[in-house]
Amino acid sequence: MSLQPQVAVIGGGYAGFSAAVTLARGGARVTLFESSRTLGGRARVVDKNDYAVDNGQHILLGAYAETLRMLRLVGVKPGVLETRRLALVYPGLEPPCELRAAPLPAPLHLAIGLLRAKGLGWGDKLAMARLMRRLKRDRFRVEPDRPVAALLKETAQTAKLSRLIWEPLCVAALNTPVATASAQVFANVLRDSLAAGASASDLLLPKVDLSELFPVPASRWLAMRGHTVRTAEPIKTIERIEGGYRLDGDPWNTCFDHVVIATAPYHVAALLESFPAMAGLVEQIGQLKHEPIVTAWLAFDGPLNFPEPMIGLNGGYGQWAFDRSVLDGLEGLVGVVISASGAHQEISKDALEIALREELQAALGPLPALKWAQIITEKRATFACTPGLRRPGTVTPEAGLWLAGDYVASDYPATIESAVQSGVIAGRSILKRCGLKEQLFR
Numbered sequence: 001m002s003l004q005p006q007v008a009v010i011g012g013g014y015a016g017f018s019a020a021v022t023l024a025r026g027g028a029r030v031t032l033f034e035s036s037r038t039l040g041g042r043a044r045v046v047d048k049n050d051y052a053v054d055n056g057q058h059i060l061l062g063a064y065a066e067t068l069r070m071l072r073l074v075g076v077k078p079g080v081l082e083t084r085r086l087a088l089v090y091p092g093l094e095p096p097c098e099l100r101a102a103p104l105p106a107p108l109h110l111a112i113g114l115l116r117a118k119g120l121g122w123g124d125k126l127a128m129a130r131l132m133r134r135l136k137r138d139r140f141r142v143e144p145d146r147p148v149a150a151l152l153k154e155t156a157q158t159a160k161l162s163r164l165i166w167e168p169l170c171v172a173a174l175n176t177p178v179a180t181a182s183a184q185v186f187a188n189v190l191r192d193s194l195a196a197g198a199s200a201s202d203l204l205l206p207k208v209d210l211s212e213l214f215p216v217p218a219s220r221w222l223a224m225r226g227h228t229v230r231t232a233e234p235i236k237t238i239e240r241i242e243g244g245y246r247l248d249g250d251p252w253n254t255c256f257d258h259v260v261i262a263t264a265p266y267h268v269a270a271l272l273e274s275f276p277a278m279a280g281l282v283e284q285i286g287q288l289k290h291e292p293i294v295t296a297w298l299a300f301d302g303p304l305n306f307p308e309p310m311i312g313l314n315g316g317y318g319q320w321a322f323d324r325s326v327l328d329g330l331e332g333l334v335g336v337v338i339s340a341s342g343a344h345q346e347i348s349k350d351a352l353e354i355a356l357r358e359e360l361q362a363a364l365g366p367l368p369a370l371k372w373a374q375i376i377t378e379k380r381a382t383f384a385c386t387p388g389l390r391r392p393g394t395v396t397p398e399a400g401l402w403l404a405g406d407y408v409a410s411d412y413p414a415t416i417e418s419a420v421q422s423g424v425i426a427g428r429s430i431l432k433r434c435g436l437k438e439q440l441f442r
């Protein structure tokens with residue numbers, strides 16, 4: 001192996017770029033291959049009607065420590081994220097429901113926020129405190145793992161609290177309905193957000209598109225240091241050759257010492273076809289089920305009356321609505337998110353658009369005229385985060401092949417943070433194998 005290991009990263013999403021930056025900081029020579037012309041994978045910009053919208057509205061949390069570190073590393077300014085204290089606000093309900101974290105250190109931010117919450121009765125507030133106390137008592141371990149719905153029942157959560165707080169939080173974080181979502185992974189998310197330092201539960205809303213938030217600056221950062229990022233360069237498969245690996249699709253036929261496979265789980269199998277020893281791993285990855293996310297972009301001919309950049313919708317199809325005018329100045333642009341499978345899949349896009357407009361009107365009052373609407377469905381947005389799921393690790397049976405991606409084993413569901421963490425772990429594992437370390441100032 002050369003002194004400077006040659007490493008290929010397949011996939012230009014958040015995991016691939018986190019691996020590439022980590023490897024570059026440790027002195028490896030990195031080539032990243034991305035099949036699409038656009039960087040970012042499942043968190044990317046899409047051009048629609050002269051607007052640059054995202055393939056799906058994303059929320060980051062203050063708890064996303066590795067993502068925030070990566071953004072800093074590649075020179076992204078903190079101002080690209082609109083930071084808001086946690087506020088779950090349902091303006092359309094009678095009476096309106098509001099739970100806002102108080103501007104106090106943890107755990108008072110949540111305790112006082114809960115005491116002051118509007119639209120929730122004492123029974124709801126006590127039930128919420130009961131669930132958080134129970135999780136803390138058990139050190140956020142849920143053994144055996146079971147559906148979130150079972151945990152809610154055992155801790156006697158009220159119907160209102162489940163409907164307005166737990167079910168929307170669970171489906172937003174795990175992209176899996178409470179009936180089938182892992183209580184352990186949900187507990188991990190609550191541990192690191194609501195039950196951690198006050199800023200961990202902050203909502204971080206990107207003010208730039210998702211490609212521009214990290215993949216594009218990371219690509220620039222790599223290029224400045226002499227590494228290579230190839231877009232529109234799909235890799236068909238990986239082959240073992242004398243002294244390393246060759247990628248079918250690499251125009252230079254490079255011999256790589258290591259390869260990080262940082263694709264979505266459903267793209268891994270084709271890459272590993274020529275490795276019989278990987279059959280078990282491929283089968284394990286193939287068993288992951290997936291859940292969709294729908295984002296409806298609605299562009300109105302004027303501003304809307306949002307009390308917060310993000311509001312909850314309840315009782316219809318929409319789950320959360322986002323006022324993009326606060327974020328990127330696109331006046332009148334609204335994103336409505338529907339996570340996981342549900343009744344919305346049974347109606348046409350036109351019917352969904354009409355229903356979502358009615359839901360927005362019920363929450364915000366009369367709406368300006370609609371200029372255009374674009375409904376984007378990501379059918380396999382994330383894996384279904386079910387109880388006791390066996391997720392593959394970074395290391396594979398083939399010494400030079402490594403996995404990264406939001407589906408790789410971690411405490412978190414499929415999120416930007418789990419993707420970034422997996423990339424960092426893959427990068428550091430390779431550096432360690434090569435006897436290298438990340439340099440602080442590289």
Ligand SMILES: Cc1cc2nc3c(=O)[nH]c(=O)nc-3n(C[C@H](O)[C@H](O)[C@H](O)COP(=O)(O)OP(=O)(O)OC[C@H]3O[C@@H](n4cnc5c(N)ncnc54)[C@H](O)[C@@H]3O)c2cc1C
Pocket residue numbers: 010011012013014015016033034035036039040041042043055056057058059060233234235236262263264267293294295378380381382404405406407414415416417419
């Ligand atoms: C609509 C939507 C909303 C979401 N909302 C949130 C949210 O609010 N908060 C949050 O934290 N997370 C959210 N997520 C999840 C988050 O986007 C993903 O977890 C994360 O982007 C996954 O990153 P990744 O790098 O693991 O995979 P990907 O983003 O899938 O990246 C893999 C890349 O590999 C490329 N590729 C595949 N095969 C090949 C090949 N053979 N050769 C070369 N390149 C290849 C793909 O084109 C892709 O760019 C959302 C996801 C979706 C879809």
